[in-house]
Amino acid sequence: MTEIQSPGDTYSVIGKSVKRIDGKAKVTGQAKYTGDLKFPGMLVGKILTSPYAHARIVHIDTSAAEKLPGVKAVITHKDVPSQKYGISPARWDENIFCIDKALFVGDKIAAVAAVDEETVYKALKMIRVEYEVLPAILDPLKAMDEDAPLIQADYPHNINTEIHQNFGDVEKAFAESFYVRTDRFVGQRAYQTPIEPHSAISLWDGDKLTVYSSTQSPHYFQYYIARQFGLPLGNVRVLKTYIGGGFGGKLEPTGLEFAGAALAKITGKPVKMFYDRHEMFAHNRGRHRQYMNLTTGVDKEGKILGVHADFLMDGGAYTSLGVASAYYAGALLTILYDFPNYRFDMYRVYTNLPACGAQRGHGHPQPRFAFESHLDNIAHHLGLDPIDLRLRNARKPGTITPNEFKVGSCALQAAIEKARDISHWDEKRKTLSQGRGIGIGLGAFVSGAGYPIYRTDLPHAAAVIKVNEDGSSATLYTGAVDIGQGSDTILCQMAAEAMGYSFEKMNIISADTEAAPHDFGAYASRQTLMSGAAVKQAGEEVKNQLLELAASSFGVPAAELDAQAEIIYVKEKPERRRTFADVAREFFVKKGPLVGKGSYIPPKLGGKFKGAAVGTSPAYSFAAQVTEVEVDEETGEVNLVEAWDVHDCGQVINPALLHAQVHGAFFMGMGESVWEEVLFDKKGKILNANLADYRIPTALDMPQFHSELVDSYEPNAPWGVKEVGEGATTPTMGSIANAIYHATGVRINSLPMSYEKVWRALKEKRERDSRANV
Amino acid sequence: MAEVLTDSGQRKYHLINLNVNGDTRTLAVKANALLVNVLRDQLDLTGTKKGCELGDCGSCTVLIDGKPVNSCLVLAVEAEGHEITTIEGVSHNDKLDGLQESFLENAAVQCGYCTPGMILAGKALLTHNPHPSEKEVREAISGNLCRCTGYVNIVKAILAVAEKTAPEEGEQA
Incomplete structure (x- = not known):
């Protein structure tokens, strides 16, 4: 028990780097992930996928596979509901198994359950599928061509999502500008690459289905499984045990839950389904490849007057979460810099490639790379220091963006200045030798989406806290999902703080649709603010009940009492005190279970135009990142030397976990900057669906890294918190691009900025320079 | 050489003694059984993770005679006669290393x-x-x-x- 020094003055639990609540289980190997679980009689299931990018399914013959000893069930589209699903109801376009056509290499055709893995793989090979191969679209830039084959019947010209938003008068702004510049940038397909492969175990008890799943959102899985199989929500329990990273790739149904549920129903046995590494890449739902034209007009001083973002994104064969990615791509461009005129055009097109979805920073990192690079070009043209240009345009607190997002707290200016100072920017810009460079990129992100993915009036988050009979422990029940970021730990810190209790005595049951109340889960950097708000309310309800009860024993009104660090005391006379446990026990004896509950609904946010909801949030985080690179001008090799991140993420609940988020966010952005890209052959098959050829950085690639904060408090959030985990990915690609430019004088406009691209650009520059000198 | 057993389906199993975390365990394994699968499926030592099954990610690292090895690249029969340490063998009597x-x-x-x-x-x-x-x-x-x-x-x-x-x-x- 922590002794309180001056009650009420300081926090006793939040703001401290307590050790993770799940740490011991994870360092000893005791933590059981979904794939580690076993149930009596459990079968193993696998999905057969299409080898063709676009093909009509003429006939499927499962008879040979069914006869193989050890095979318990073989299913195709005929054995499962045929209604379409997807995470966005406006564009439900997937079936559990393909019915008429396969739309990419990896599309789901059939599934097998058998006694063991070896038998399953044998059976998959015995399923005979007759295909009629169709012309495929692998180049998104050709998807809208007149003669392009149609991928999804309901979507003419292969347009999945089309966005045209116009705020202010961009044309007028350009006409009045001192300098108008257009640049084109191209992103790449990247993959979340969690180290834990996806798996799901389905079990039925009569009409009730339980699914253990490696999911970021048990609620969405529950919702979609129930809908597919026509079950009430209460008959579907989805839960996760430990999950080995998600980064957006485990947010939507993977097909393993649907196929597994069907196989488990038919066989009457628990069925474990899983993807291997290759299948993870094929299922994908990673980062969209975007083609980005940016036009910006500035005045003489570099003040931005108007921006036009004209984008196209490669969606792959299905909508996935991509409709939101498409809106996010443009919506969040308005957050960082204050300009009044903005136009955003976007086409998200279908291709015969794996569907893309939400990856850390959802739709925004590539446009941010483009914009930060574009701004550097403008600074160069105007002869301005890139930081001065950014400071001139940096958003201020209490402002509204042209697309009607309300920005409350914003310490962007302080973050930029601090990043400049701690990186010794001014000195390095002048003194670094040729081949060495320093660049800046800024980032911003939502602290939770203002609206849920499907239309519902459910609260976004809810929590229950139950105190043990003798007050010696308390359990927090929440639907929030710890995917490694540490939400179980920080929500227990928040619960203990609100209750006046201590972290060490907290237990948590989370991410279980039956045991815990509803919460949308881990995406859009929402849980610290939104789940936290529900937890705070629940904790305060516990505390208030104890204060009410204790008031009579102290002979003062409850309003004159408070609780902190397990002590309930009279505010004016802190020496008059009782322990939390003592009062909690008395409560149970006199009144029964001591329970507190809370829920959170965001305020009404956003404008009235089409797509106004995407990008709304109760609060926005801000970040400035500076990166120093060394480029080998002979080989094009890029070495990241050092990097600095300064974040405005509101008040901090757990500093150690917060900085760890920044490390990982930068790391992911850095991988996409230089190395990572999902590549395909001419038939739409992935060339590098493994961890040797898809190059996520190793410990040797990571630069010296510094994560710092600026003072910030968000009035719209519990204890003033904001997000950190995704915002810190958004500036990275831009800051590295700008550092490469500073080091070499070449601007790489496409991701990843591979050694080859840098080498080629340097070679072309040398050729240009030598021609100019002739 | 380990004794070879044959089941009714004419499948061959090797009877091996594996020294895992200081204990000797006797197991019947197929010739192609990977150490990672034997540890996880037969000995329930699921602290050894599978991330890629190709030796790229290192999640299945165990120590064989003190050296770190990807257990997805080692046959169980090869591990006989060596000291294997998994994550479950790192701490002793609930005292963390x-x-x-x-x-x-x-x-x-x-x-x-x-x-x-x-x-x-x-x-x-x-x-x-x-x-x-x-x-x-x-x-x-x-x-x-x-x-x-x-x-x-x-x-x-x-x-x-x-x-x-x-x-x-x-x-x-």
């Missing part, structure tokens, strides 16, 4: 999926090189992929253990 403590103290754990492999790779390094440089630490864990941490705190946690022990005479600190 110094490196496990250091991972907790330095917030080096996020999702935890790479953690067992990282700890074993770190253990192997510190056993033969108690005071490694930062570069040596990075090299030692470069075969273990982590997607959460950027390796920042993992490197810190391994170095912190090295700093806690005094360098031996003649050893470069």
Whole structure:
């Protein structure tokens, strides 16, 4: 028990780097992930996928596979509901198994359950599928061509999502500008690459289905499984045990839950389904490849007057979460810099490639790379220091963006200045030798989406806290999902703080649709603010009940009492005190279970135009990142030397976990900057669906890294918190691009900025320079 | 050579004695059974994770005679006669090893999926090189992929253990 020094003055639990609540289980190997679980009689299931990018399914013959000893069930589209699903109801376009056509290499055709893995793989090979191969679209830039084959019947010209938003008068702004510049940038397909492969175990008890799943959102899985199989929500329990990273790739149904549920129903046995590494890449739902034209007009001083973002994104064969990615791509461009005129055009097109979805920073990192690079070009043209240009345009607190997002707290200016100072920017810009460079990129992100993915009036988050009979422990029940970021730990810190209790005595049951109340889960950097708000309310309800009860024993009104660090005391006379446990026990004896509950609904946010909801949030985080690179001008090799991140993420609940988020966010952005890209052959098959050829950085690639904060408090959030985990990915690609430019004088406009691209650009520059000198 | 048993379906199994975490376990395994699968499926030592099954990610790292090895690239029959240490064998009687403590103290754990492999790779390094440089630490864990941490705190946690022990005479600190 922590002794309180001056009650009420300081926090006793939040703001401290307590050790993770799940740490011991994870360092000893005791933590059981979904794939580690076993149930009596459990079968193993696998999905057969299409080898063709676009093909009509003429006939499927499962008879040979069914006869193989050890095979318990073989299913195709005929054995499962045929209604379409997807995470966005406006564009439900997937079936559990393909019915008429396969739309990419990896599309789901059939599934097998058998006694063991070896038998399953044998059976998959015995399923005979007759295909009629169709012309495929692998180049998104050709998807809208007149003669392009149609991928999804309901979507003419292969347009999945089309966005045209116009705020202010961009044309007028350009006409009045001192300098108008257009640049084109191209992103790449990247993959979340969690180290834990996806798996799901389905079990039925009569009409009730339980699914253990490696999911970021048990609620969405529950919702979609129930809908597919026509079950009430209460008959579907989805839960996760430990999950080995998600980064957006485990947010939507993977097909393993649907196929597994069907196989488990038919066989009457628990069925474990899983993807291997290759299948993870094929299922994908990673980062969209975007083609980005940016036009910006500035005045003489570099003040931005108007921006036009004209984008196209490669969606792959299905909508996935991509409709939101498409809106996010443009919506969040308005957050960082204050300009009044903005136009955003976007086409998200279908291709015969794996569907893309939400990856850390959802739709925004590539446009941010483009914009930060574009701004550097403008600074160069105007002869301005890139930081001065950014400071001139940096958003201020209490402002509204042209697309009607309300920005409350914003310490962007302080973050930029601090990043400049701690990186010794001014000195390095002048003194670094040729081949060495320093660049800046800024980032911003939502602290939770203002609206849920499907239309519902459910609260976004809810929590229950139950105190043990003798007050010696308390359990927090929440639907929030710890995917490694540490939400179980920080929500227990928040619960203990609100209750006046201590972290060490907290237990948590989370991410279980039956045991815990509803919460949308881990995406859009929402849980610290939104789940936290529900937890705070629940904790305060516990505390208030104890204060009410204790008031009579102290002979003062409850309003004159408070609780902190397990002590309930009279505010004016802190020496008059009782322990939390003592009062909690008395409560149970006199009144029964001591329970507190809370829920959170965001305020009404956003404008009235089409797509106004995407990008709304109760609060926005801000970040400035500076990166120093060394480029080998002979080989094009890029070495990241050092990097600095300064974040405005509101008040901090757990500093150690917060900085760890920044490390990982930068790391992911850095991988996409230089190395990572999902590549395909001419038939739409992935060339590098493994961890040797898809190059996520190793410990040797990571630069010296510094994560710092600026003072910030968000009035719209519990204890003033904001997000950190995704915002810190958004500036990275831009800051590295700008550092490469500073080091070499070449601007790489496409991701990843591979050694080859840098080498080629340097070679072309040398050729240009030598021609100019002739 | 291990005794070979044949079942009614004419499948052959090798009877092997595996020394895992100090205990000898007798198992019947197929010739092509991978050590990672035998540890996980037959011995329930699921702390050894599977991330890629191709030797790329390092999640299935175990120590064989003190050396870190991807257990997805080792046949169970090859492991006979060697000392195998999995993550379950690192702490003793509920007392965490110094490196496990250091991972907790330095917030080096996020999702935890790479953690067992990282700890074993770190253990192997510190056993033969108690005071490694930062570069040596990075090299030692470069075969273990982590997607959460950027390796920042993992490197810190391994170095912190090295700093806690005094360098031996003649050893470069």
